[in-house]
Amino acid sequence: MSCDIVVLYYSRDGNTRRMANQIARAISTIDGCEAILRTVPEVTCVDEKRSHTGDHTQNDIQARYINKSDLRNASGLIVGSPTRFGNMAAPLKYFFDTTSDLWLSGALCDKPAAVFTSTSTMHGGQESTLFTMMLPLLHHGMVIAGLPYSEPSLGQTTSGGTPYGASHVSGTDAKTAMTQDEKTLCSALGRRVATLALKLQSPTTEKL
Numbered sequence: 536m537s538c539d540i541v542v543l544y545y546s547r548d549g550n551t552r553r554m555a556n557q558i559a560r561a562i563s564t565i566d567g568c569e570a571i572l573r574t575v576p577e578v579t580c581v582d583e584k585r586s587h588t589g590d591h592t593q594n595d596i597q598a599r600y601i602n603k604s605d606l607r608n609a610s611g612l613i614v615g616s617p618t619r620f621g622n623m624a625a626p627l628k629y630f631f632d633t634t635s636d637l638w639l640s641g642a643l644c645d646k647p648a649a650v651f652t653s654t655s656t657m658h659g660g661q662e663s664t665l666f667t668m669m670l671p672l673l674h675h676g677m678v679i680a681g682l683p684y685s686e687p688s689l690g691q692t693t694s695g696g697t698p699y700g701a702s703h704v705s706g707t708d709a710k711t712a713m714t715q716d717e718k719t720l721c722s723a724l725g726r727r728v729a730t731l732a733l734k735l736q737s738p739t740t741e742k743l
């Protein structure tokens with residue numbers, strides 16, 4: 536049985552995308568697991584005619600647009616967004632607002648999930664953003680995984696990294712590179728969800 540973990544993110548300036556790449560690479564180190572990197576289209580208040588369907592590529596983002604069968608087929612999901620006023624970015628929320636069919640059918644129920652974010656400032660709302668991303672995942676019946684303090688980087692980081700999910704402080708110019716602790720925690724999150732997904736889909740695991 537395949538174990539695909541979807542890493543779904545939105546990123547305007549590349550920070551959340553770099554985190555997604557780090558997480559995806561870590562997932563690929565787990566035997567039997569594959570990372571499926573996906574993003575979402577921009578939304579706009581001006582051009583109502585933009586399309587939000589289908590798979591496209593963009594030069595600056597190495598990920599196709601998500602489509603709902605990616606989620607149906609996934610064994611786990613990791614969602615990342617830049618912090619926007621302490622909340623997830625609108626393009627990601629817009630996508631979740633189209634997933635009521637998945638909710639009705641229970642397609643994501645009992646699958647493991649986790650979240651990550653990037654902010655410009657240390658206290659600019661990382662934790663609230665992580666929580667906003669957890670809410671639709673909980674409504675979908677997903678099993679949320681955070682980061683345990685058994686990860687040494689969680690206790691020693693002086694920038695991003697929270698027990699609620701991975702995070703990164705990108706600075707006011709959005710150009711600060713990830714610290715080693717931030718990278719380590721992204722990797723740990725990817726490995727954790729992949730490992731949990733394998734355990735949950737094992738034939739010897741009793742259904743939740």
Ligand SMILES: Cc1cc2nc3c(=O)[nH]c(=O)nc-3n(C[C@H](O)[C@H](O)[C@H](O)COP(=O)(O)O)c2cc1C
Nearest residue numbers: 546547548549550551617620621654655656659705
């Ligand atoms: C509309 C808007 C709102 C933002 N709100 C916050 C915020 O509440 N707190 C914060 O620290 N940074 C905020 N930022 C900065 C981004 O979260 C930060 O630059 C992030 O690293 C960008 O991620 P990206 O490179 O993946 O696009 C905001 C940026 C924009 C454009």
